[in-house]
Amino acid sequence: QVQLVESGGGLVQAGGSLRLSCAASGRIFRNYAMGWFRQAPGKEREFVATINWSAGTTYYADSVKGRFTISRDKAKNTVYLQMNSLKPEETAVYYCAAGPQYNDLVSRSIGGYDYWGQGTQVTVSS
DSSP states (O other), X not given: OEEEEEEOOEEEETTOOEEEEEEXXXXXXXXXXXXXXXXXXXXXXXXXXXXXXXXXXXXXXXXXXXXXXXXXXXXXXXXXXXXXXXXXXXXXXXXXXXXXXXOTTGGGSGGGOSEEOXXXXXXXXX
16 A cells, blocks of 8 residues: 655746655555646646656656656655646646556556545646
8 A cells, every 4th residue: 555645736937846746655666657647627637757666767748848857765755746847737736646567658647556645736827
């Protein structure tokens, strides 16, 4: 069993930055995928980024490449999402997720994850 708690959301102006954190408790196995997803009002939850817990391999949605960076601190059992140059349309609830097997394809989908945090609100004002 894995518990995930996100933090770091808030209100930021367009072009600004935020860093989200996801603290994991429970056992994270070496090939776990740790991902970030987001869901805007009235829209489906969408993939943002994922990282292989052991190897550090990353994959990003095209819309955030070059602006967002996912990383992990194994000692702290924490995953981060550094978000730069934020846009108003990126206003959403951001969710952290953990899945049992990292794979570039599977780890882009909601179905690739078994555990989810409660989400943290990110609001980008124009």
